[in-house]
Amino acid sequence: xxxxxxxxxxxxxxxxxxxxxxxxxxxxxxxxxxxxxxxxxxxxxxxxxxxxxxxxxxxxxxxxxxxxxxxxxxxxxxxxxxxxxxxxxxxxxxxxxxxxxxxxxxxx
Amino acid sequence: xxxxxxxxxxxxxxxxxxxxxxxxxxxxxxxxxxxxxxxxxxxxxxxxxxxxxxxxxxxxxxxxxxxxxxxxxxxxxxxxxxxxxxxxxxxxxxxxxxxxxxxxxxxxxxxxxxxxxxxxx
Numbered sequence: 001x002x003x004x005x006x007x008x009x010x011x012x013x014x015x016x017x018x019x020x021x022x023x024x025x026x027x028x029x030x031x032x033x034x035x036x037x038x039x040x041x042x043x044x045x046x047x048x049x050x051x052x053x054x055x056x057x058x059x060x061x062x063x064x065x066x067x068x069x070x071x072x073x074x075x076x077x078x079x080x081x082x083x084x085x086x087x088x089x090x091x092x093x094x095x096x097x098x099x100x101x102x103x104x105x106x107x108x
Numbered sequence: 109x110x111x112x113x114x115x116x117x118x119x120x121x122x123x124x125x126x127x128x129x130x131x132x133x134x135x136x137x138x139x140x141x142x143x144x145x146x147x148x149x150x151x152x153x154x155x156x157x158x159x160x161x162x163x164x165x166x167x168x169x170x171x172x173x174x175x176x177x178x179x180x181x182x183x184x185x186x187x188x189x190x191x192x193x194x195x196x197x198x199x200x201x202x203x204x205x206x207x208x209x210x211x212x213x214x215x216x217x218x219x220x221x222x223x224x225x226x227x228x229x
Contacts, residue, residue, distance in 0.1 A: 033215040042219040090214050095167045097155035
């Protein structure tokens with residue numbers, strides 16, 4: 001099944017841009033989704049189908065994909081954006097949901 | 109408003125069994141796959157199992173296949189996870205989650221708050 005690799009941590013200053021990558025084999029042929037999880041809370045969907053935002057998610061959150069790397073970008077980072085972020089795909093070849101290894105975003 | 113409420117988490121001995129339940133409301137339950145995702149203490153998200161909207165199809169993570177089963181009751185809007193042969197590594201917070209897609213599988217757009225399973229002697 002797929003393996004999705006993310007950097008363990010990303011640190012960013014307030015007002016700057018954070019980029020979180022998600023690398024995986026054959027990700028180019030899959031739709032990538034992103035979740036934000038704050039401490040003690042359930043995950044929240046922030047980007048789906050590569051670059052769509054659910055209602056209520058700020059426009060500062062955006063997604064993109066190039067080759068076998070998907071990227072979640074958070075513009076004008078705020079302190080409230082501190083959280084763990086996970087990418088996810090549906091692997092049709094193995095009929096499994098696959099989550100990335102997770103990235104902790106720290107706002108300096 | 110979509111709501112997912114898990115129950116059934118407990119402390120159980122290694123080799124034991126446990127049944128988790130998830131009560132759903134606020135959407136057309138039978139049209140959506142429902143899944144379970146777990147998170148061990150201090151670790152990342154791990155998908156566990158999913159059941160299609162009609163209940164006809166189920167899929168499992170390699171780590172639980174053969175030990176866990178998943179079922180649903182579309183008349184009661186509930187989904188259950190039956191766990192047997194529990195191991196210490198099954199210790200985790202178990203989330204119930206709804207798939208956004210209609211009659212297929214893709215991503216989870218709503219999550220419950222989770223129920224804690226601890227496997228220890």
